[in-house]
Amino acid sequence: MTFFLEVVIGGLLAGVMYALVALGFVLIYKASGVFNFAQGAMVFFAALTFVSLMERGWNIWLALAVTLAAMVLLGILTERIVLRPLINQPPITLFMATIGLTFVLEGLSQLLWGSQPHGLELGIPDVPIEWLSEKWNMNISQFDLFAAFVAGVLVAVLALLFQKTRIGRALRAVADDHQAALAVGIPLQHIWAIVWATAGFVALVAGVMWGVRNGVQYALTFVALKALPVLILGGFESIAGAIIGGLIIGASEKVAEVYLGPYVGGGIESWFAYVVALLFLLVRPEGLFGEKHIDRV
């Protein structure tokens, strides 16, 4: 029983990490209807920039600030160069453009900082919490808890931003209808730049967390593929959905890996999350918290 609990909790905490990446997708989709495939590359770019600055002896806060500035700049540039000329194009065109952006970002980050893997240390040890493992014989990593806390704070801040502020209202209006938002005087370009910059910030947080966990290397871009099932499970438009989806995916994936994996030869983590998400979709086609689409002829 303790082992099962340990597996579930470990899975839930891993799910939080997926949710961190999924959040970036949700933000951009919610505000602009763009399925931003470059989110994984943005995570990689942010993490690599941050770790490279740290390795050059920069102060951690300074490195964080500079990376954040770079991500904001990246967001603004993306809006200017990629999105603005593509206004009013069908969603698939925008999606393809973000795949192109993925190539550019991956090339750019490795061109700037080299392609060798880096370790990242934040001073929070990735070791089991002592009293838990003594008392309950459970191994729960201290760092995972920290990551969960960060994700929680991030979600709270984003939810506040979306629900309570003027910018948040504008973001929701733009998501609802580009043209109507323009008509009531919401500056579409500014809103998009803000959203992409925010997504850049989320990517930075996710990149740092994943970097500490797995090291900063090219494989970080595949983290995005892990976030996709979370995304469709939770619904593209829902911040809460990203978190809940992440938790479900993380827990079920770990449980399946431990209890089902040995029977089918292991390695099922590459697809299991997708199948779980797919099963959910068959019941709720718009994800758990996605907006219901009503088709009209």
Next chain:
Amino acid sequence: MLYREAGQFRSTYAEDQQIFPIRQDRIAMAALLVVAFVAVPLFGDQYWLSAILTPFLILALAALGLNILTGYAGQLSLGTAAFMGIGAFMAYNAMLRVPHMPILGGFIVGGLSAAAVGIVFGLPSLRIKGFYLAVATLACQFFVLWALNRVGWFSNYSSSGVISAQQIQLFGYPIVTPEAKYLLTLGVVVVMALAAKNLMRSETGRAFMAVRDMDVAASVIGIPMMKTKLLAFAISSFYCGVAGALYAYTYLGTVEPEAFTLDLSFRVLFMIIIGGVGSILGSFLGAAFITLFPIFLNLASKWLEHALGIEMSHAVVSNTEAMIFGALIILFLIVEPNGLARLWQITKEKLRLWPFPH
């Protein structure tokens, strides 16, 4: 001046409905086929045949398959490479396990198996659409690759996972030289492209397009949603499956799961986006562009190194290439979102009026 249809009268329905109603188009197409079937194998050098033209044709076929699903029926799929993998492995198994299996029979078995898998993974499309569906097809991509890696039956319990494809022969004539492999590929691709062109002009094709444009409206006017969507998945996967079998037999010479990763899916998707979504010609143009562009880029970087007299490291070159590739895709989407096929159409319309456009 040369490209004018004045004086060409169509007096029967058959003439009116032919694929190339303009005589100049027919002549150009015939000339192209003659060049492809006769001149290229006679005069092309081995490197071009085996490393560029054959993969170009195969990827064009895969792009055609994806275009049927995404371009005509409107169902975005990211699982193309998985269907190709199924085609390759099932063709291998058919050749291995059925005695005296002709190679074309193997290709058909590969295609049909891919079609069956396509139908299974197309089932969610009845409930979900758009990007949700795209992500769902990723499930297919990962699951199939996993199965090909883990289930020993597919690779005949080979320990390395990389199997060399069997020696193939067509009607007793062994296909070993690059010329023969190229001709076999070309033959299959031409026949299947013609079939696709005709299929898309038929009732089925029109049903696909109706579903693409608005599926609710299509079902209201009596198009059976389930049959149409699943048929689109089946046909598209069949094309991809055959392309995968060709990829293994006439291009790689090996059958291995590593050849059919997500990267390949994306490459094929790029082809139809750059070539033109919902266009048979576009599949070919896009495939040509995506196959030739990296080679061109490579040559350009070599030339640049030479001209500037500097030595660029391999990493710098490959990263720069990735960046240019990505930037070019974005540029393409901005300049001509409808792809190369649309550019070709515009050119033709201009040509008909040239040199007196008024």
